[in-house]
Amino acid sequence: MNEQTIQLGHGGGGLLSRELIQREIVSRFGGGALKGLPDGATLPVPPGRSMVFTTDSFVVQPLEFPGGNIGDLAVHGTVNDLAVCGSIPCWLSLALILEEGLPLATLRRVLDSVKRASKDCGVEVVTGDTKVVARGQCDGLYVNTAGIGEAMAGFDLAVERVATGDHVLVSGPVGDHGMAVLAAREGIRITHGVSSDTGPVHRLVQAVREFAPKIKFMRDPTRGGLASVLNEVVEDQPVGILLRESEIPFSAGAKAAAEMLGVDLLQVASEGRMIMLCEATVSESVLKAWRNLPEGRRAVRIGEVTGTKGRVILETVTGGRRLVDVPRGELLPRIC
Amino acid sequence: MNEQTIQLGHGGGGLLSRELIQREIVSRFGGGALKGLPDGATLPVPPGRSMVFTTDSFVVQPLEFPGGNIGDLAVHGTVNDLAVCGSIPCWLSLALILEEGLPLATLRRVLDSVKRASKDCGVEVVTGDTKVVARGQCDGLYVNTAGIGEAMAGFDLAVERVATGDHVLVSGPVGDHGMAVLAAREGIRITHGVSSDTGPVHRLVQAVREFAPKIKFMRDPTRGGLASVLNEVVEDQPVGILLRESEIPFSAGAKAAAEMLGVDLLQVASEGRMIMLCEATVSESVLKAWRNLPEGRRAVRIGEVTGTKGRVILETVTGGRRLVDVPRGELLPRIC
Numbered sequence: 001m002n003e004q005t006i007q008l009g010h011g012g013g014g015l016l017s018r019e020l021i022q023r024e025i026v027s028r029f030g031g032g033a034l035k036g037l038p039d040g041a042t043l044p045v046p047p048g049r050s051m052v053f054t055t056d057s058f059v060v061q062p063l064e065f066p067g068g069n070i071g072d073l074a075v076h077g078t079v080n081d082l083a084v085c086g087s088i089p090c091w092l093s094l095a096l097i098l099e100e101g102l103p104l105a106t107l108r109r110v111l112d113s114v115k116r117a118s119k120d121c122g123v124e125v126v127t128g129d130t131k132v133v134a135r136g137q138c139d140g141l142y143v144n145t146a147g148i149g150e151a152m153a154g155f156d157l158a159v160e161r162v163a164t165g166d167h168v169l170v171s172g173p174v175g176d177h178g179m180a181v182l183a184a185r186e187g188i189r190i191t192h193g194v195s196s197d198t199g200p201v202h203r204l205v206q207a208v209r210e211f212a213p214k215i216k217f218m219r220d221p222t223r224g225g226l227a228s229v230l231n232e233v234v235e236d237q238p239v240g241i242l243l244r245e246s247e248i249p250f251s252a253g254a255k256a257a258a259e260m261l262g263v264d265l266l267q268v269a270s271e272g273r274m275i276m277l278c279e280a281t282v283s284e285s286v287l288k289a290w291r292n293l294p295e296g297r298r299a300v301r302i303g304e305v306t307g308t309k310g311r312v313i314l315e316t317v318t319g320g321r322r323l324v325d326v327p328r329g330e331l332l333p334r335i336c
Numbered sequence: 337m338n339e340q341t342i343q344l345g346h347g348g349g350g351l352l353s354r355e356l357i358q359r360e361i362v363s364r365f366g367g368g369a370l371k372g373l374p375d376g377a378t379l380p381v382p383p384g385r386s387m388v389f390t391t392d393s394f395v396v397q398p399l400e401f402p403g404g405n406i407g408d409l410a411v412h413g414t415v416n417d418l419a420v421c422g423s424i425p426c427w428l429s430l431a432l433i434l435e436e437g438l439p440l441a442t443l444r445r446v447l448d449s450v451k452r453a454s455k456d457c458g459v460e461v462v463t464g465d466t467k468v469v470a471r472g473q474c475d476g477l478y479v480n481t482a483g484i485g486e487a488m489a490g491f492d493l494a495v496e497r498v499a500t501g502d503h504v505l506v507s508g509p510v511g512d513h514g515m516a517v518l519a520a521r522e523g524i525r526i527t528h529g530v531s532s533d534t535g536p537v538h539r540l541v542q543a544v545r546e547f548a549p550k551i552k553f554m555r556d557p558t559r560g561g562l563a564s565v566l567n568e569v570v571e572d573q574p575v576g577i578l579l580r581e582s583e584i585p586f587s588a589g590a591k592a593a594a595e596m597l598g599v600d601l602l603q604v605a606s607e608g609r610m611i612m613l614c615e616a617t618v619s620e621s622v623l624k625a626w627r628n629l630p631e632g633r634r635a636v637r638i639g640e641v642t643g644t645k646g647r648v649i650l651e652t653v654t655g656g657r658r659l660v661d662v663p664r665g666e667l668l669p670r671i672c
Contacts, residue, residue, distance in 0.1 A: 013559025013605075014663035039417040039555065040390035042487060047383040054376035055429035055482055056465045059473075081375040093391035093482050097433075129392045129480075133670060137395075139473045146391055146429050146482030151378060219375065223349025269349075327350035334469060 006102040011132025021130060024107060028115045029094070029125040041126035043091055046150065052087035054078060055146040061334040063106060063140050065184040067176075067196030068271075070143050071113035073336060076198050076271055077222070078147035079121045083202035084218040084274065086157055087149030089121055095129040095144040102140050110141065121200045123147070139334075152205075154212030159233050161216045166305040167283035168241060169276045171204050171290055172197065172298040173249040174226050175268035178335050179257040188260065194253030199272030204296050207289040214279040215286075221275055222336055224327055227266040229275055230312045231326045240308030243324065245316045247302045266314070267327045269335050277305065342438040347468025357466060360443060364451045365430070365461040377462035379427055382486065388423035390414060391482040397670040399442060399476050401520040403512075403532030404607075406479050407449035409672060412534050412607055413558070414483035415457045419538035420554040420610065422493055423485030425457055431465040431480040438476050446477065457536045459483070475670075488541075490548030495569050497552045502641040503619035504577060505612045507540050507626055508533065508634040509585040510562050511604035514671050515593040524596065530589030535608030540632050543625040550615040551622075557611055558672055560663055561603040565611055566648045567662045576644030579660065581652045583638045602650070603663045605671050613641065 009016040045051060058074045075092065082089040094114060098107065118125055180196040182188075201220055208215065221229045226248075230241050250258075250265055258265045272295065278286060283301055290296030306313075312324040345352040381387060394410045404412075411428065418425040430450060434443065454461055512533040519530055537556055544551065557565045562584075566577050586594075586601055594601045608631065614622060619637055626632030642649075648660040 008669050009664065011559075011669065012663060013561075013564050014603075016664060017559070040388040040421040040423070040483075040485070042421070043387045043389055045381050045385065045387050049381065051379045051381050051387070051484075052376040053379055053427060053429060053482075053484060054463050055431045055480065057431040057433050057467050057480060059433060059467045059469050085376040085378070087376070091389060093389060095391045095393040095480050095482075097393050097395060097478060127390050131393050131395045131670075133395050133475065136472065137475045138478070139469065142433060142474070142478065144391065144393060144431050144480040144482075146389075146431075146480075147376075148387075148389060148484070149376070223347075223353070225349075228349050267350075327348060328345065328352060333344050333347065 004104050006098045006100055006132060008100050008132055008134060011130060024111055025128060028111055032124055032126065050151040052082055052085045052149040052151055054081040055144065056081065058143045058336055059334050060181060060336050061139055062184055065181045065196055067180055068198035069110055069113050070141060071110035072117035073198050073271060074143040074145040075114055075117035075121060076200050077336060078145040079123060079200045079202055080220040082147050082149035083205045084220055086155030087151045089123045089147060089149045089202050091126045091148045092118065092123050093127045093146045094125045097138050097142040098130065098132045099138045099140050100132060100135045121202060152209060154209065155215065156213065157217055159217055159237060162233060162237065162239055162277050162305055164239055164305050164307050165280055166216060166277050167280050167301050168303040169283060169286060170300060170302050171201065171274040171296045173251045173254065174221060174270045174273055175254045175265035176251050177271040178268035178332050179254040181335050182261065182332055183257050188257065190253050190256045192253040192256055194251065194257050197270050197272040199295055201272065201274040203293055204274050204290055207293060208286050211282040211286055214282045215276060217277040219275050221273060222269045222271060225267040225269055226275065227324050228326055233277065234310050234312060236310065238309055240306045240311040240313065241303055242306045243303035243312065243314045245314055247300055249298050249300055266324055271336060340440050342434045342436055342468060344436050344468055344470060347466060360447055361464060364447055368460055368462065386487040388418055388421045388485040388487055390417040391480065392417065394479040394672055395670050396517060396672050397475055398520055399446065401517050401532055403516055404534035405446055405449050406477060407446035408453035409534050409607060410479040410481040411450055411453035411457060412536050413672060414481040415459060416537045416556040418483050418485035419541045420556055422491030423487045425459045425483060425485045425538055427462045427484045428454065428459050429463045429482045430461050433474050433478040434466065434468045435474045435476050436468060436471045457538060488545060490545065491551065492549065493553055495553055495573060498569060498573065498575055498613050498641055500575055500641050500643050501616055502552060502613050503616050503637050504639040505619060505622060506636060506638050507537065507610040507632045509587045509590065510557060510606045510609055511590045511601040512587050513607040514604035514668050515590040517671050518597065518668055519593050524593065526589050526592045528589040528592055530587060530593050533606050533608040535631055537608065537610040539629055540610050540626055543629060544622050547618040547622055550618045551612060553613040555611050557609060558605045558607060561605055562611065563602040563660050564662055569613065570646050570648060572646065574645055576642045576647040576649065577639055578642045579639035579648065579650045581650055583636055585634050585636055602660055607672060
């Protein structure tokens with residue numbers, strides 16, 4: 001029985017630690033830089049390139065939810081941060097904090113997902129760390145992934161470049177991740193079902209490289225959702241954003257869950273979507289390129305940049321207008 | 337009162353999150369790449385250089401202990417991993433998992449330590465992440481630091497190069513960190529006192545660059561201590577190691593605490609020491625270079641590489657010999 005769960009000794013730096021790492025980590029990720037388990041991975045950086053560096057911790061609860069688990073979520077989260085900075089994701093680190101008593105079977109499913117997602121995203125897990133804490137000192141498993149990407153030439157992303165007339169695009173329905181996790185956690189059953197959108201956006205970025213100079217801003221709308229990201233764009237800027245509610249794509253399941261729980265989907269996290277602000281002249285071409293990819297099939301333009309200084313306004317389906325607020329505190333804890 | 341502790345809303349991605357990050361993170365680390373809080377930091381990599389990448393999570397308890405806290409420990413841990421891989425530490429990420437109710441004053445002391453230690457080590461915190469979990473779901477504060485260093489030319493570190501006759505050096509007394517944390521946690525009073533050795537080893541590495549080709553192995557002995565590191569070196573190798581107990585430096589405080597608690601100091605973590613295996617011809621020069629630095633003042637040779645295949649043997653002060661074992665499980669949980 002003990003053999004089937006994490007024990008404190010798995011974190012001690014002794015034989016048990018080594019066994020766990022050999023069996024569960026090296027067996028999955030040990031082909032390349034991880035081989036021999038050095039304290040750090042040596043990376044061949046192409047000459048003349050800038051690198052992009054990012055980090056994210058994941059504390060999602062439950063660890064497994066419809067559409068994904070904490071493992072692929074962590075890979076996608078870090079890959080997406082690298083991608084929206086205009087880089088090609090290359091290398092990941094993987095640091096685990098395990099709670100004593102965590103079923104090994106759970107850990108294995110999570111690590112299998114890390115492996116699958118990494119392969120799909122073309123990134124390699126090259127270094128890692130494992131700590132174990134006693135029962136009650138974390139909630140099963142916390143994951144940190146840091147990542148390094150290779151900056152692509154041509155992108156000049158800066159909110160200061162955003163100008164009146166620019167278009168606001170989204171790569172697909174928003175809010176599915178947050179609603180899927182919340183519904184799973186609260187045990188809510190939804191007629192249509194809602195599944196996390198956890199997935200990578202790096203292909204969406206690479207598909208529009210040729211338009212790079214005319215792209216002003218890219219971001220994956222995670223915590224705080226569309227509302228938080230777009231407010232960040234216009235904060236302290238001389239421009240605003242007008243969104244058309246009728247154009248914003250939502251899945252039927254997310255809509256049903258949001259209504260049931262009284263949540264504003266504009267403030268709910270996605271984990272596989274991208275928001276882009278670009279010059280109007282290229283927006284149709286960007287959408288066309290995105291729609292050629294499965295993850296961009298439902299890409300649409302949802303609004304444009306206006307002169308309404310510092311504000312995000314929603315034109316509702318009934319023709320009214322309302323301010324899109326930034327959530328103040330925590331709507332949905334432990335969503336990622 | 338609420339204002340003085342971490343609340344769930346600090347992790348929600350909304351206004352409270354932004355306030356926390358602006359006040360506590362950007363105010364300390366926002367001078368360079370962190371400015372504007374992009375999803376990732378863009379790093380100018382010198383052409384033709386390999387980079388080294390590493391990660392470490394920290395779950396030490398108590399968060400503050402004699403000689404340091406989880407903040408400087410995290411910086412030193414990652415700086416040291418980069419250094420013993422033969423690189424110059426350059427950039428750090430900083431990811432925090434905060435427990436609801438954590439006093440802001442504690443967080444501030446920890447972040448101040450991160451800042452001080454980063455400055456001392458010549459590294460810049462360039463990207464980060466903050467998550468908040470509810471009371472009882474972590475133990476105050478967990479920290480992850482990933483790091484990137486620039487590989488130094490000349491080092492060719494590989495246990496396969498270790499050969500009979502090589503010398504084993506240590507940069508100072510071992511085991512102080514583990515004993516200081518344990519004594520603080522258990523509330524044990526020791527006559528001499530024992531303070532963590534948390535500190536950087538990158539200067540020790542840079543001080544011996546000229547001897548790089550004759551250096552075979554470097555490592556900071558953290559979890560599992562000297563015993564774990566040296567057993568890793570000889571595991572599956574045609575050589576062994578003979579240590580002389582009389583030469584191994586211990587502080588009076590660590591010795592007293594270890595005796596009181598029945599712990600073998602060879603298995604206890606240091607967080608600011610370095611073990612090196614090098615050719616005998618350069619060991620005196622290395623020691624001389626180390627002793628010129630405050631962190632290497634008590635550097636000594638503690639043994640040498642022998643033909644005893646795969647084994648680490650200790651010649652005791654009484655002239656006997658015993659096998660130095662790898663700890664199997666967890667001796668000292670949450671030491672780092």
